[in-house]
Amino acid sequence: MSSKKQYMLVAAIDFGTTYSGYAFSFHDEFLNDPLKISANVWNAGSRSLVSMKTPSCVLFEPSKKFHSFGYQAEDKYAELALDNKHQDWFFFWRFKMSLYKHKHLSRDLTIQDATGKTMPAIIVFSSAIHFLTRHLLQTCKDRVSQTEESDIRWVLTVPAIWSDAAKQFMRESAEKAGISSSQLLISLEPEAAAILCRYLPLDKLSTGTNALSPFDPGSKYVVIDAGGGTIDIAVYEIQQNSTIKELYKASGGHWGGANVDKEFIDLISEIMGKKVMEEISKTHTFDLMDLYREFEVKKRTIAPDKNGKAVFKIPYDFIEVYKLHTGQNIRKAIENIAKYKDFITLKGDKMIIDQQLVQDLFSPCCYEIANHLEDILQKCERHDIKTILMVGGFSESRYLQEQIRTRLPDCRIIIPADPGLAVLKGAVIFGHDPSVVSTRVSCYTYGTSTMVPFMRSIHPHSKMITNKRGETYCKDIFAKIVQIGQSVSSDKPQVLQIDSPAEDDKDVKDIEIFVSTEANPTFVTDPSCKKIGCLQLDVKKQEHVQKSHAEVAILISGTEVMVQAKNKNTGETIANKFDFLA
Numbered sequence: 001m002s003s004k005k006q007y008m009l010v011a012a013i014d015f016g017t018t019y020s021g022y023a024f025s026f027h028d029e030f031l032n033d034p035l036k037i038s039a040n041v042w043n044a045g046s047r048s049l050v051s052m053k054t055p056s057c058v059l060f061e062p063s064k065k066f067h068s069f070g071y072q073a074e075d076k077y078a079e080l081a082l083d084n085k086h087q088d089w090f091f092f093w094r095f096k097m098s099l100y101k102h103k104h105l106s107r108d109l110t111i112q113d114a115t116g117k118t119m120p121a122i123i124v125f126s127s128a129i130h131f132l133t134r135h136l137l138q139t140c141k142d143r144v145s146q147t148e149e150s151d152i153r154w155v156l157t158v159p160a161i162w163s164d165a166a167k168q169f170m171r172e173s174a175e176k177a178g179i180s181s182s183q184l185l186i187s188l189e190p191e192a193a194a195i196l197c198r199y200l201p202l203d204k205l206s207t208g209t210n211a212l213s214p215f216d217p218g219s220k221y222v223v224i225d226a227g228g229g230t231i232d233i234a235v236y237e238i239q240q241n242s243t244i245k246e247l248y249k250a251s252g253g254h255w256g257g258a259n260v261d262k263e264f265i266d267l268i269s270e271i272m273g274k275k276v277m278e279e280i281s282k283t284h285t286f287d288l289m290d291l292y293r294e295f296e297v298k299k300r301t302i303a304p305d306k307n308g309k310a311v312f313k314i315p316y317d318f319i320e321v322y323k324l325h326t327g328q329n330i331r332k333a334i335e336n337i338a339k340y341k342d343f344i345t346l347k348g349d350k351m352i353i354d355q356q357l358v359q360d361l362f363s364p365c366c367y368e369i370a371n372h373l374e375d376i377l378q379k380c381e382r383h384d385i386k387t388i389l390m391v392g393g394f395s396e397s398r399y400l401q402e403q404i405r406t407r408l409p410d411c412r413i414i415i416p417a418d419p420g421l422a423v424l425k426g427a428v429i430f431g432h433d434p435s436v437v438s439t440r441v442s443c444y445t446y447g448t449s450t451m452v453p454f455m456r457s458i459h460p461h462s463k464m465i466t467n468k469r470g471e472t473y474c475k476d477i478f479a480k481i482v483q484i485g486q487s488v489s490s491d492k493p494q495v496l497q498i499d500s501p502a503e504d505d506k507d508v509k510d511i512e513i514f515v516s517t518e519a520n521p522t523f524v525t526d527p528s529c530k531k532i533g534c535l536q537l538d539v540k541k542q543e544h545v546q547k548s549h550a551e552v553a554i555l556i557s558g559t560e561v562m563v564q565a566k567n568k569n570t571g572e573t574i575a576n577k578f579d580f581l582a
Contacts, residue, residue, distance in 0.1 A: 007153035009140060010431035012187070013132050014157045014424040015170075017096045017229030017258055018296060019053035019393065020070070020128070022136045023424045026144070030432045034199050037425045040139060044071045052421055055293075057093035058128050064090065064119060069131040077114075078286030086285065090117055092124050094258060097229045101254075105165040107172070107581050114281075122173055129156070130177035154179050155431040157423055159225070160188040160232045160250030164444075164515075164532075165580035172581075185431055190223040190234040192426030193391040194244055195436055199429065200416055217242065221387035221414075224373065224404075225423060226394035229256045231369050235380055243438035248380050249485055250443070252372065255365040257299065257394035263361040264295050264312075271334060271344075272318065276325050280318055287315035300396035302358060310358045312351045319349065362399040369400065370407040377408070389414045391422035437490055442482045444515040446494075446554055449524045450479040463523070478514065478521045478529065481554045485519065493553035493564070511535040511565045513554075513578065533578040535565040 011024040023039040030036070042054040054070030059077050061067050068076055073091070080086035091114045098111045098121060109121040133154070140147045156174050158167050167186055175181050198215050215221070217240045225232040235248040268291075269277045280288055294313060302310050322330045331346045343354040377385060388411050394400060396419055405413055416422050430436060451473040454464045459474040466472050482494045511534065518528040553564045566573045 008151035010153045010428050011136050012155040012427035020056045021053035023428050025428050037428050060090035062088035066127045074289050081285035099166040125173035126176035129174050153431045154183050155185045155187050155427045157187045157189050157427050159230045160190050161252045168580045187427040187430050189423045190225040190232040193422040194223050194236045195429050196422050196426030220383050220385045221389050223389045226392040227256050228258045231255045245439040246441045249441040255368045259365040260299055260361050276322050284317050287317050303398050304402045308355050310353045314349050314351045316349045366400050366403040370403045387412050391419045393420040395419045439487050442486045445484045446482040447478045447480040449512045450477050451475050452477050476523045476525050478524050483519055495553045
């Protein structure tokens with residue numbers, strides 16, 4: 001496999017819902033110190049700020065030509081909006097979640113920009129990835145001038161709870177951006193964090209205890225990757241050979257930090273009114289983006305102090321626009337809203353919010369996360385897991401931390417330094433050594449369609465077929481290869497022997513592969529089943545052969561599912577990747 005090739009350097013891209021970034025390390029550096037990983041520092045343009053990640057937003061010109069990404073895209077779009085020249089431009093932000101929300105992804109998917117105009121999603125995603133790869137390549141060349149693209153192993157991170165179709169969409173976007181398929185690995189986000197923390201010394205972890213390193217061989221722990229869009233929760237164990245074994249299939253939901261942002265903006269919108277907010281979004285885009293950014297940072301440090309208050313700066317222009325449109329003072333407007341008058345006060349451009357109301361912003365998603373975590377720990381009760389590793393930008397939220405500590409007081413909560421970079425750095429380590437993950441848990445049941453002798457007491461009549469020899473069979477039987485929740489080796493295929501009657505009038509046998517969300521589907525036509533591929537074996541009639549014997553092998557590497565079929569009668573072997581995109 002291509003992943004075994006040694007590259008001069010590994011470069012990882014973490015394309016997030018709210019922020020994106022990249023990191024890299026050279027092979028020699030990795031051998032000496034796996035934690036010697038370089039991450040880019042982004043300049044926030046006109047705001048004179050620096051950060052380790054840049055906003056996940058893309059700007060296209062009216063001709064749909066790519067213009068900019070990140071802070072530069074934000075600044076340019078805000079500048080255009082000031083002169084009301086932005087309407088014909090295409091500005092996309094927080095669009096990653098479109099791949100999670102669409103249950104039937106296709107290559108033709110279109111997404112809406114900030115003003116409702118549409119573009120093909122693969123153009124938007126590939127343009128963003130292309131910008132990050134070009135920026136990264138130049139950064140590497142600044143260090144080693146002879147660096148060529150062929151020297152780089154690229155790693156792209158994706159949420160573990162994404163569908164196979166969404167993961168494939170990201171891979172194809174990266175390939176369209178110019179990354180060679182043979183040089184690209186897909187890394188699952190919680191898995192990358194789990195890999196990184198194997199290497200971190202105790203003084204780099206916030207545990208609140210003086211215990212020994214929590215990631216020695218035999219250690220079992222839950223990883224919560226709390227990002228802006230989704231929450232990934234997975235369970236791992238460190239093996240004696242220091243590889244990682246997944247104990248329970250990754251799960252989670254749309255409970256990321258962006259939901260808190262939305263609750264806050266909805267609160268502001270309710271106070272301002274729909275028409276005022278529409279005016280603000282058109283003429284004060286720069287200020288609105290600043291408000292989003294300030295809240296995004298501040299929400300991580302707001303303490304769950306029942307007696308405290310949270311203070312947010314409201315752009316002065318918001319107050320002026322409100323007065324211009326309504327003729328009222330916004331302070332008076334707040335006093336007239338019954339549910340806010342005792343909880344919100346405005347002093348100058350400072351909005352002071354009582355903690356009870358702040359808690360209402362955080363509670364919905366924090367509650368869902370804690371509930372789901374409790375459910376997973378109950379299902380993994382036999383593993384006696386007491387360690388929880390929190391990574392991702394939203395993991396910095398003291399509200400989320402407190403919710404988990406309160407609900408799970410017997411567990412040790414570990415938060416690495418810079419939790420927002422844990423996935424990115426872990427992905428770099430994974431790129432140097434993909435074999436570090438030895439076992440994963442299947443998220444689906446995989447199988448093929450076959451026939452068995454028809455039994456009237458069991459099989460429905462609608463499934464009966466009769467061949468030319470008068471033999472009756474039941475068609476569409478789901479022959480299971482891998483079951484959902486089953487532990488599978490990352491480099492050893494699961495094999496199924498298939499014996500089916502030879503078909504007199506066919507020279508080619510179709511071996512159709514299906515997935516199911518159920519553990520034991522009966523027929524491939526069950527509602528839970530979906531066809532994801534087909535292999536064709538040459539089965540030209542051979543003398544005295546009344547059955548065709550096939551061997552189907554499936555390899556689940558965590559990100560791409562490979563299948564191979566072998567005709568046992570002839571020795572012919574064919575292999576293929578699945579196409580999960582419609």
